[in-house]
Amino acid sequence: xxxxxxxxxxxxxxxxxxxxxxxxxxxxxxxxxxxxxxxxxxxxxxxxxxxxxxxxxxxxxxxxxxxxxxxxxxxxxxxxxxxxxxxxxxxxxxxxxxxxxxxxxxxxxxxxxxxxxxxxxxxxxxxxxxxxxxxxxxxxxxxxxxxxxxxxxxxxxxxxxxxxxxxxxxxxxxxxxxxxxxxxxxxxxxxxxxxxxxxxxxxxxxxxxxxxxxxxxxxxxxxxxxxxxxxxxxxxxxxxxxxxxxxxxxxxxxxxxxxxxxxxxxxxxxxxxxxxxxxxxxxxxxxxxxxxxxxxxxxxxxxxxxxxxxxxxxxxxxxxxxxxxxxxxxxxxxxxxxxxxxxxxxxxxxxxxxxxxxxxxxxxxxxxxxxxxxxxxxxxxxxxxxxxxxxxxxxxxxxxxxxxxxxxxx
Numbered sequence: 064x065x066x067x068x069x070x071x072x073x074x075x076x077x078x079x080x081x082x083x084x085x086x087x088x089x090x091x092x093x094x095x096x097x098x099x100x101x102x103x104x105x106x107x108x109x110x111x112x113x114x115x116x117x118x119x120x121x122x123x124x125x126x127x128x129x130x131x132x133x134x135x136x137x138x139x140x141x142x143x144x145x146x147x148x149x150x151x152x153x154x155x156x157x158x159x160x161x162x163x164x165x166x167x168x169x170x171x172x173x174x175x176x177x178x179x180x181x182x183x184x185x186x187x188x189x190x191x192x193x194x195x196x197x198x199x200x201x202x203x204x205x206x207x208x209x210x211x212x213x214x215x216x217x218x219x220x221x222x223x224x225x226x227x228x229x230x231x232x233x234x235x236x237x238x239x240x241x242x243x244x245x246x247x248x249x250x251x252x253x254x255x256x257x258x259x260x261x262x263x264x265x266x267x268x269x270x271x272x273x274x275x276x277x278x279x280x281x282x283x284x285x286x287x288x289x290x291x292x293x294x295x296x297x298x299x300x301x302x303x304x305x306x307x308x309x310x311x312x313x314x315x316x317x318x319x320x321x322x323x324x325x326x327x328x329x330x331x332x333x334x335x336x337x338x339x340x341x342x343x344x345x346x347x348x349x350x351x352x353x354x355x356x357x358x359x360x361x362x363x364x365x366x367x368x369x370x371x372x373x374x375x376x377x378x379x380x381x382x383x384x385x386x387x388x389x390x391x392x393x394x395x396x397x398x399x400x401x402x403x404x405x406x407x408x409x410x411x412x413x414x415x416x417x418x419x420x421x422x423x424x425x426x427x428x429x430x431x432x433x434x435x436x437x438x439x440x441x442x443x444x445x446x447x448x449x450x451x452x453x454x455x456x457x458x459x460x461x462x463x464x465x466x467x468x469x470x471x472x473x
Contacts, residue, residue, distance in 0.1 A: 150183050157186045165193055175389065179435075182385045188300035194388035195309050203304040206276060213275035217243065242286045246274045249291040254377070260295055269298050273307045280311060287323045289368030290314070296372045296384065318392035322367055332461055333367075334359045336454045337396045343445045344400050348407050355415040362422035367395055379431045393443055393450040401438030 106114070156177065161168050168174050182190050220243060250270050253260045260266050273294045278286050293313065297306040314323060321329035337359050342349040352358075365374060370387065372380040387394045402425070403410065410418055443450050 153177060153180070154183045154185055157183065157190065162186065162189060162193075169193070178385060178389050181382045181431075184300070184381075187381065187385070188297075188305070191297075191300060191384065191388050192305055192309055195312050197308055197312055199308075199312055199315060201280075201308045201311055203308075205280075206304045206307045209276035209279040209307075210272050212279045213272070216279070217275065242278055243275075245288065246271065246278075246286050246291070249286075249288060250274070253291045253295045257377075260291075266295070266298055269303050269306075270295055272303060273298065273310055276307055277311060277314075281314075284314070284320075284323055287325075287368075289365075289373070290323070292369040292372040296370070296377075296381065300381075316392065318367070318395065322364070328461060328465075329458075330360075332454065332457045333396075334363065335457050336450065337363065337399065339445050339453050339457075340396065340400060340441075340443060340450070341403070344441050345403055345407060348403060348411055351411050352418070355418065357415055357418050361419050363396075363399060365423060366399055370395065371398065374425055375434075376427060376429060379429055379434060382431055382435070396450070397441050397443055398434075398438055400441045401434060404441065405434060405437040 161174055161177075250267060251261050253270065255261065258264055260270050270291060274286055274291060277284075277290070277294075294306065294310050297309050297313075300306075301309060313319060318333065320326075321333065338349070341359070370380070371383045374380075375383065383394075383398055387398075390397075402422075406421070410421065413421060445453060448456070
């Protein structure tokens with residue numbers, strides 16, 4: 064058409080119409096607006112008018128879609144700006160008001176409310192370290208010693224050191240080889256989608272170092288599957304030595320130690336305490352699970368072992384960790400009840416197999432706000448007793464049963 068214009072042919076009326084349009088879906092132009100080729104009869108006036116109407120309707124609809132999409136993008140941008148501004152203000156509050164006055168402020172209502180909303184990533188590691196504490200009094204120097212010992216063991220195993228040397232280190236060579244192989248295997252399976260902890264990734268050696276050093280620091284515990292996820296989350300928020308300190312102290316908490324040392328009696332007590340609050344908060348779902356023989360250990364073990372870092376999206380898991388560092392083990396079980404409450408309607412319609420499959424592989428796109436909204440409705444009080452009181456009473460009952468049962472004594 065442009066070539067013909069240069070040759071002196073006057074532009075067609077349709078060209079003039081198109082130049083006056085602000086918006087034009089070009090893909091439809093050739094089908095509706097263009098004249099037929101010269102070797103074909105011209106369009107009848109009625110057909111041309113019909114096509115003109117169709118075209119104008121398409122333009123109107125396209126403009127509406129474009130406007131709607133522009134409004135959606137604008138709303139998203141406004142929400143993102145609002146979130147970023149909120150995070151920026153929170154960072155200033157944490158850095159300027161809370162962290163310098165940690166001992167006096169951390170338990171105030173203002174800080175607890177801010178904590179619930181999620182700790183900004185830039186201060187998260189510092190807050191976690193302070194909240195977890197360092198009751199074990201681990202120093203950076205102790206970490207270096209444990210790491211050096213772990214590296215020496217790795218070298219000894221790789222070069223086939225004498226069994227006597229290995230026995231002196233506290234474990235049999237076979238035990239340590241199995242532990243070393245398990246660490247290597249688990250590192251490759253830790254957040255595989257991120258590709259940062261696998262061989263050649265930037266955090267592979269850090270994760271390997273922390274897990275190896277811990278097996279030397281606590282040979283009585285050794286390495287247990289699930290630990291790699293906890294260490295990985297800490298590495299993403301802390302320097303290596305500080306991550307090791309937080310990791311060791313975190314695993315030393317009663318709940319984590321019960322699970323990682325596989326203390327069956329204490330684990331059963333935790334499950335029993337959980338079921339007390341499960342029945343209190345979700346009686347209908349509790350009865351459904353009982354009927355289908357779906358016990359808490361089927362889904363809770365994986366959630367507790369990895370502190371939800373394997374089961375939930377990483378950003379959501381970090382928010383769970385935020386409040387866990389504030390409230391302790393109780394929040395792990397409150398979170399479990401929140402997840403069950405969020406999916407109560409779905410789960411009550413499922414049989415044993417489908418419920419177990421669903422809970423062991425939760426949806427990957429869980430919105431944090433919905434999860435926390437569900438958690439906030441969970442009441443951790445049963446017959447005027449809080450979590451710690453219920454757990455303590457069950458532990459006492461368990462000890463008395465062990466003392467009174469000849470079969471258990473033997």
